[in-house]
Each structure stands twice: as structure tokens, then as C-alpha cells.
Amino acid sequence: MTEKSIFESSRVFRELIDNMGSGVIVYEAYNNGKDFIIRDINNAGEKISNVMRNDILGKFVTEIFPGIKEFGLFNVFQKVWKTGKSKRYPLSMYKDDRISRYVKNYVYKIPSGHIVAIYDDITEQRRANEDLIKSEEKYQSIYNSGAIGVTKVSMKGEVLEMNQYLLDFFGYLEEEIKLKTFMELTHPEDLNSDVKFFNQLMEGKIDHYDMEKRYIHKDAHIIWGSLTVSLVRDLDGNPLYAVSLVQDITENKKAEEQLKESEERFRKIFEESPLGMAIINLDNKLIIKVNFMLCSMLGYNEKELIGLTIPEITHPEDLENNMELLEKIIRGDIPFFTIEKRYTKKDKQIMWGNLTASIIRDKNEIPLYGIGMIADITERKETENKLKESEEELLRLNKELEQRVEERTEEFKESEAKYRTLFEQAADSIVLIDTETEDLVDFNDKMYENLGYSRGEFNDIRVLDFVVIEENEDYESHIKKIIREGSDIFESKYKTKDGKIRDVMIHAKAIKIKDKQYIHSIIRDITEFKELEEKIKKSEEMFRKAYNQANLYKDIFAHDINNILQNIQSSVELSSLYLNSPEKLHTIKELYEIINEQVNRGKKLIKNIQKITEIDDTEIELEKINATLELNKAIDFTKANFPNRNLNFQFKSTVKRMYILANNLLLDVFENILINAVRHNDKSNIQIIIDVNKQTVEDKEYIKIEFKDNGLGISDYRKKDIFEKGTRTTQKSKGMGLGLSLVKKIVDSFHGDIWVEDRIKGDYKQGCNFVVLLQNAE
Secondary structure, eight states, rough: OOOOOOHHHHHHHHHHHHHHHHHHHEOOOOTTTTTEEEEEEHHHHHHHOOHHHHHHHTTHHHHHHHHHHHHHHHHHHHHHHHOOOOOOEEEEHHEEEEEEEEEEEEEEOOTSEEEEEEEEOOOOHHHHHHHHHHHHHHHHHHHSSSSSSEEEEESSBBEEEOOOHHHHHHTTOOOHTTTTTEEEEEHHHHHHHHHHHHHHTTTTTTTTEEEEEEEETTSOOEEEEEEEEEEEEOSOEEEEEEEEEEEHHHHHHHHHHHHHHHHHHHHHHHHOOEEEEEEEOTTOEEEEEEHHHHHHHHTTHHHBBTTBBBBHBEEEEEHHHHHHHHHHHTTTSSSSSEEEEEEEOOOOOOOEEEEEEEEOOOOOOOOEEEEEOOOOOOOHHHHHHHHHHHHHHHHHHHHHHHHHHHHHHHHHHHHHHHHHHTTOSSEEEEEEEEETTTTTEEEEEHHHHHTOHHHHHHTBBBBGGTOOOOOOHHHHHHHHHHHHSSSEEEEEEEEOOTEEEEEHHHHEEEETTTTEEEEEEEEEEOOOHHHHHHHHHHHHHHHHHHHHHHHHHHHHHHHHHHHHHHHHHHHHHHHHHHTTGGGHHHHHHHHHHHHHHHHHHHHHHHHHHHHHHHHHHHHOOOEOOOOOOHOOOOOOOOHHTTTTTTEEEEEEEEEESEEEOTTHHHHHHHHHHHHHHHHHHHOSSEEEEEEEEEETTTTEEEEEEEEEESSSSOOOOTTTTTTTOOOOOSSTOSSSTTHHHHHHHHHHHEEEEEEEEEEETTEEEEEEEEEEEBBOOO
């Protein structure tokens, strides 16, 4: 080999050594192998050992690597140098004051006598393995804990692994879920967002993502999960698989939805409540929210009422008690309070209200704000004052009645002491009963005479033959009570020979004669007294009813007559202004029509009050009435009352002969319904459809008549009391207060029914459907 070729070979070998990934150091033995001198090192060796080539050449290995003997590699050097046999030194941790590395070594001897050590630094790989082991242990701990769902998903979205938590969450078996992709398990509306995040994760734009999303359960219902996804990559950074953590939040979502529904219900209840409602700032007692009904009660609009304080709307004499109770519920002494108090309205008038107040608190029981519900009880308070005198009279009558009862009871007691002398002459029945045999041991003439028997007949009769009781046990129980307590005064019922029932008052006393137990009873017939008592009770009820009706009709009459007179006065004043203006003649005619209509309304109001009073006081006699004729009359009457309105009536019927059980008041029912349909309709073209059909209810056949209009409609919370006396169809209505109340009473007297529905179900603003159910007379 030429010198040149040797040089070239040496250069190639040198480049090869310097570019190796493993560290290489050449050592020369010193002093018969007691130490080793460093003669050469490659680039990788400099990097792994953290040294510079020029700084270590010619120096002892024990100087550069002071931990080599403790490490055990020095002993390997000696053996290889002496024997010439190469050795591998397993992976071990080398450590001195300068470096700390996991390395593995291969040592061999070359022909020149030098030894060569080839070594690799696997510290980072070892640490990565340790981190991987720890990560795997942590993953397995979470996977098996059952506290959260864990799944591995391939880059194609396939389910590789899934713990029991998630299998239960989805409702699948393990072999079933592995046939699914995460795209199939995801709700379609959430899929695009999930896929977008997953793609960003694979592209390395994000290291993880979180989202709440909907999944599809095995049985097809929706479940909610809180999802966290991260990516596991290999050492080269290539994605291996995704790890997803899923927490079941279905119940949380349901709770959120229920909370939203609850808030919506509260808002609707608050705004549409028939009670006045207000929300109060607890710090300064300012009103911060009110509903329409409270504004209407107090005469303010919403902007005026909000910002006022409780003291500003409360009567001064009721303020102290109100504020004391409010402080108590703020402190938590009481959960709520209800009081009757006076309010000062905008016009300075007094309104009595029944207030129920409570506190809304947060989850930590800290008061947030107060809420009050107020019912207007002004009319009730006025009625209570007016009833006070009659109640005092009733109390006086009751006291007299009690006194009479006490006097008669005292008479019974006195008669017992005189039993032997007055036995036969007594006005009351007297009897002595054997408690064991229930035989009548002795009795006076009044006993059998009052029951319609002769003495001979009565001798063969036992107590249970004339005492009216439900069970024998009741009689025996009462006898035991008299014996136990010694005596008793009670009311009972006796049956006479001819089967009539008489009310009696009995004073019974347990006595012993020669150690044998008897019951001695004095019996007074109180049938007439009971009848009188019942008459007084009915009279009292009739008085109360008449009083309440009189006050109700008075208030309604005064209100509606006032409206009528006001309309007439306004029309007269306007007419006087136009009398000298011929060009206003058509206006004067219109005003005259208004006056005429108001007069007719007044007549109708008086007639309604007369009729509703007659219905309250008398029994209605029913007859066979041709409802078609009455309906046509009502339509003609309605058209005549509204000559300037465009009225369109449509009549549809599946009943050929429409005869019902009613009387002449049927016309009033039809007229009231039709007039209301026109009066409460602001459309230029008023449509009223009348549908007639047959309907069977509880084996009875009825005629069902429906009046459908396209008017203003009636909200749901007003439908339930629209037929009560004095109820208006709308808050702004100035119609007759007795109209629908009269209709309801008449229909009830016909043994029928009436109610109101939405013409278009669910949208009351599209008009009403008044449904009348009347007995078929055919």
C-alpha cells in the first residue's frame, strides 16, 4: 500500500469516527495499567462528556473522569488491556461534580496496545422512559378510577380503548363501542366544532382543547359531556392517538334548563299575576320592579312606581309594623309574613291590601332582594264594616239560643231529683233500661205515647227497636261511656211506630239498684226546636247572600250608570257646539246615535239586574224552545245596535231541528254573547261564526253552540273568572258588568254549561270562542 493510499484511508477513518453518533475515546495504558492516558476523542465524545478535545488530550482518565473507579468502568479498562478481550459495560449512571449521565460502554483493545471505549448517552431516553412509565401509571390510575370517562381514539376517530365509566355513559358494551367512531357518537350539531378542534390538534396548532358537547346514547337519547382532548405523539413528534377525558354533565345541563324554565315561569307569573307584585332593594327599600296589576291598583305607571320606597306608598300608621316584620325576615327570624295594611295611592286615596312578603337569598343564604304580593281587599274591608252590625245581631240570637238550651238542660237536671214524684206527671218521656238485657224496666206514659204505641205494645219493645243508630256497636259503646262517666247529655233520633224520625235530647244517668246496673233517661222531643234552629240558620245564610248581592249589584250599577251618563253628557256637550253648523249635521247624527245607544245600554243594565235577581230568588221552569228562532232574533238585535259596524255573521249547523230545554231568557244569552263579540272588536270587518253540533255528556244529549269571533281575545289568566259578577272582559272595558255573569247564571239555570276558549288555540289575540252547552229537547 502506498503512502498516499495509507493517508487517504486514515483520513476517511478519521472522518468516520468524528461523525459517529457514539462517543469514542482512545486510551494508552500507563505504569502497567495503573492509570490510562487520553490520546484521542471524537466530536460525539466531547459533547457527551462535556469536554474540549485540546483540554483533555494527554491527561489521565482518573483526572478527567474522577468517578470512573466508583462507576466500575476503570476495572473493565484494566481487564481488557491485560486480556485483550473486549467487554460490554451495561447501562449505568455515571456521576461526578461536572456531569451526570446514563451511559453504556463497549471497550476493546487494538493492535497498537491502546484500548478504545465506545459509549452512548441515553440519559434523555431513560428520562423519557421514566416519564412515559409515570404517565402510563397516571393514565391507568385515571382510567381505572371510575371518576371520569377515559378513551383512546385513533387519528381516524376510531375508538381504541374506553373505560367502564364511558361505556356506562354511552350504554354500549366494549365490543360494540370499538365498532364506533367518535363522529358517530357525537350529536350532529356539535360535530363540526369537535372535528375543527381535532384537526387543529393534529396540525400542532393547539396542544389540547376543551368543550361541552352533546353525545348520542345507545338508546338514541341525548347526553351531555365535558370533553378534554390531548394528543400522544412518538419521539419524532408524529401523532399516535388522542386521549379524551369526558365528564358526564347531563344532570347539570338538565338543571340549567330547569333553571331557565323556572326563571321564565317566574317572569310570566310576575308579569301576568292577578295580584300586585313588587321586588324590593333591601338596602334602601326602593322598589326596583313591579307588575301591571300593582300599577293599576295604586294608580301609577311603571316608571313612576319604580324608584319609590316602601314608606312612600305605605300608610304612616302601618309603616312601623311593616318595617319590623321586614327586618325579621331579612335576619332569618321568620321565613315570610302576611299582613293586612293600608297603601297610599297616587291620588292620595287609601287602598287596603293583603301583603305576603318573603326574601330571595343566594346559595349562601345571603339576602338578595325582597318580593311582595298584594291583593286588593278594600271592598272586603268595607263589606266587613257593613256586616259588623248584622253579625252582632246574629251573636245576640245565638246567645239567646244557648241560654234557652242551658235553661232546658237545667230543667232536665232538676227533673231527675224529682223523678219519683213527677214520674207519671212528667211532660217528658222517662225510661229505666236494663244495661245487660236492653229491656225497658220501667217507663212513663209519655214514653210510649210520644212514639205512637200503647202501653201493652211498648212492653214487648227493646231499646234498639226505636233508637236510630247505624251499628249495634255504637249503642253498646255509648252505654259503656254512660256507665264509665256516670251520666251524659246528648242528642239522638227516635223512630215512631209509623216510621217518622223525631229529634230528642236525652239526659242519661247510670244508677245501681241492688247492685244491678241500670240507665235512667229523661227524653225530650226537640224536633220543633231543631226545625226552628235550621230556619234561623237558613235565614242567616239568606241574609248574608242578599247583603253580598245587594252590595255587588250596587257597585256594578253605580259604575256602569256613571259610564253611561258620562258618555251621554259628552255627546250632548259636543252636539251643543255643532247646532249652529249645518256642515256638522252628520256629526250631530252620530252623537245622537251614541246617546241612543247609551240609553239602550242603561235599559239593558236595569233589565239584567232584574233578571239576575229573579234567577237568584226563584226556581226556573224550563220548556221546549226553538233555539234557531231565538238566535236569529239575537243577530237582528245586534245588527240594529251597531248600524255603523260592518258585521258578517256565518251560521253552520249539523242539527236540523234545534230545540232545547230553556225559557224566554235564552234570547238574553245569545244577545249578550253577540254584543260582547262586537263591542270588544276593533277590526273594520267583524266576523262571527256560529257552529252548532250535537254532543253527548254522561249519557245526556246536548246542543253545542260555538260563537267564534275575530276580536281582541281574552288572556288565559282572565278566562277563569270572566263569568264572575262584576268581571270585565278586559282592563279597559267599559261594558256592562253583569253581562257575562247573567249569561252564566241563565245557562246554569238551564242545567247547561258555558266556557270560553281561544279561537286559534294558543293565541288568544286571534279572537274568542264562547261555547254554550244546552240540553237537547228533541
